[in-house]
Amino acid sequence: MAGTFLDNLTIDDVAALFPPSANERIKANWPLIAEQLKERHLTSREAVLYVLGTIDAETKPTFAPDPEQSSKRSQTVDKAGYAGIHDAGTVRPFGKYDSTIRFAKGKPIINKQLGNEYYRGKDDALMRARHGDPPIPDRNEGEKYRGRGFVQLTGKYNYTVMQRMVGTELDIDLVNNPEEAEDPETAAQIMACFLARHRSTIEKEMKAGDYEKARKVVNKQGLAWRKIERIVTAYDAAQEKKAAKAAAARVMGPPRPSTVIPRITP
Numbered sequence: 001m002a003g004t005f006l007d008n009l010t011i012d013d014v015a016a017l018f019p020p021s022a023n024e025r026i027k028a029n030w031p032l033i034a035e036q037l038k039e040r041h042l043t044s045r046e047a048v049l050y051v052l053g054t055i056d057a058e059t060k061p062t063f064a065p066d067p068e069q070s071s072k073r074s075q076t077v078d079k080a081g082y083a084g085i086h087d088a089g090t091v092r093p094f095g096k097y098d099s100t101i102r103f104a105k106g107k108p109i110i111n112k113q114l115g116n117e118y119y120r121g122k123d124d125a126l127m128r129a130r131h132g133d134p135p136i137p138d139r140n141e142g143e144k145y146r147g148r149g150f151v152q153l154t155g156k157y158n159y160t161v162m163q164r165m166v167g168t169e170l171d172i173d174l175v176n177n178p179e180e181a182e183d184p185e186t187a188a189q190i191m192a193c194f195l196a197r198h199r200s201t202i203e204k205e206m207k208a209g210d211y212e213k214a215r216k217v218v219n220k221q222g223l224a225w226r227k228i229e230r231i232v233t234a235y236d237a238a239q240e241k242k243a244a245k246a247a248a249a250r251v252m253g254p255p256r257p258s259t260v261i262p263r264i265t266p
Helices: 011-015 020-039 045-059 122-130 156-170 178-182 184-196 199-208 211-215 225-252
Strands: 076-078 090-092 100-104 107-111
Touching (some): 011 020, 020 184, 045 184, 045 199, 045 225, 178 184, 211 225
Antiparallel strands (some): 076 090
8 A cells, every 4th residue: 555654544444543522623633733744754653643642632632723721620619717817719611720828837939830820829818918918820720731633731830841842943932821732723733743852762762662761752641541551452453453354355255246137928
């Protein structure tokens, strides 16, 4: 069969690997992704199946770069406890993505794992108001820099790192305009541009069947590596089924033309 693995992969082949609910997004987004993969020479079996496994893991599996929706995994309840105030609390949709603070031996330690600004909370606002100090604006960077893209970017730190890698080449500004990562064409460019930098590692680990190591290119902990394994297994099974069907058709030969016996009337 002529052409690369990517050239010979149809939209129907891709759709067969995902739930039916993703079909419309696959029809809309796969051509954009395939174009970017081809442009950056990510056309091998290993690279393409890795991309599909990554999309499955990162979009869970809507096949869309839509912004992350608030969930129990991202939410916190912001309560005021200052001066004995009883507060039922307000849900902060992406509060778990805020930088946090803890004290060790009386010294504050701020966790900036995602690089988002530290949120001081209701108590700080109440205390500042009591002392006549102006409030400190809440930049709500947890929500601003929530997950987006086919390779989900989460947190200002990760948007900044990706901007350094691909921002100039793609003429985008992910730090000041993080919503650019949810545009399907831009998301496809970001993913292809990023993965092209790691093509040799991806192809090596995929050929070796070490999907966990391959996954670490995108997720340093290797989380959801079985999504890649699932895609590879499902693709191979689908191809075996297609080959068996074709072989059976060859054995049976072309369908025989029907013979019509003329009706004889007395």
